[in-house]
Amino acid sequence: MQVVSAPDVARYLSWKGVIRRLHHTFVNGVESPPRHHHAMHRPDGEATMLLMPAWEAAGYIGVKMVNVFPQNADHGMPAISGLYLLSEGKHGQPLACIDGSELTRRRTAAASALAAQALANENAETLLVVGTGKLAPMVIEAHASVRPIKRVLIWGRNPSKAAAIADEYADRFDTQVVESLPTAVAEADIVSCVTLSTQPIIKGEWLTPGTHLDLIGAFRPQMRETDAECLRRADVFVDTYxxxxxxxxxxxxxxxxxxxxxxxxxxxxxxxxxxxxxxxxSEDAITLFKSVGASLEDLAAAIELWESLPRSPS
Known part of the structure; x- marks a missing residue:
């Protein structure tokens, strides 16, 4: 069994490849039972364990274990960590143990980019990223792979983190840290929210014709990034019902x-x-894509990665 590190996931899982694979997997389907969702009460706050299995009818088998610790932000650590186990389908033998955090970040951003490819205006040039966690750079790269992004606006509760992301991508885009969310939302063609918020951050009254709103962060019923007006004003789409x-x-x-x-x-x-x-x-329609993540996305990304890895000479 091969162990695939986070740097190798980043190196070999291309945006073009994973987005193409996700498209194929969504259209053709796999077996993907509902994910197991377990709340864990820890001394420093609530955490979550997710178990996400999926398998092809006559192909690969996979399962992901994810631990979500929102309190890690207080320690300068990622909120999400985990592992993905990919097996072959003929005999069920393990093939690879993959860094689940990097795989999750990339498949999550790729799924949003796949949705934007179908829902955002083709000439979308300005991207607003709301949030400054590990997913923020991923959505910049993923959206830029499917739309002609030239300008990236970044908002976060921690301005220094927003500035660091802006500096990281300043050589590729016109980047700017923003303080006024209403103004930034009005200027953006795509608004991508990647937070762990439990209160609305984006208000529907700020949205302008043609905007595509990409909601990634709220993966539990108690979490939200928008008010109800956003949904009322938009054509709403989801990753899975x-x-x-x-x-x-x-x-x-x-x-x-x-x-x-x-x-x-x-x-x-x-x-x-x-x-x-x-x-x-229409060009003026407001579209909204709400994702919570699906195990078929992880399986698709793991397969794409496995088939892209260099093989040692036998």
């Missing part, structure tokens, strides 16, 4: 407030990619 119904806090809390109905969701990503559901309807 099952995930949205069980865990998408932005949607579930808006429904609880009677500001949105589940049947108002326009479609899940597979429907848009397969052409059974229309995505963007």
């Amino acid at each position: 099952a995930g949205a119904k069980g865990e998408a806090g932005d949607i579930l809390q808006a429904i609880e407030e009677e500001g949105f109905r589940f049947d108002e969701i326009r479609g899940e990503l597979e429907e848009v990619l397969s052409g059974t559901q229309l995505g963007r309807t």
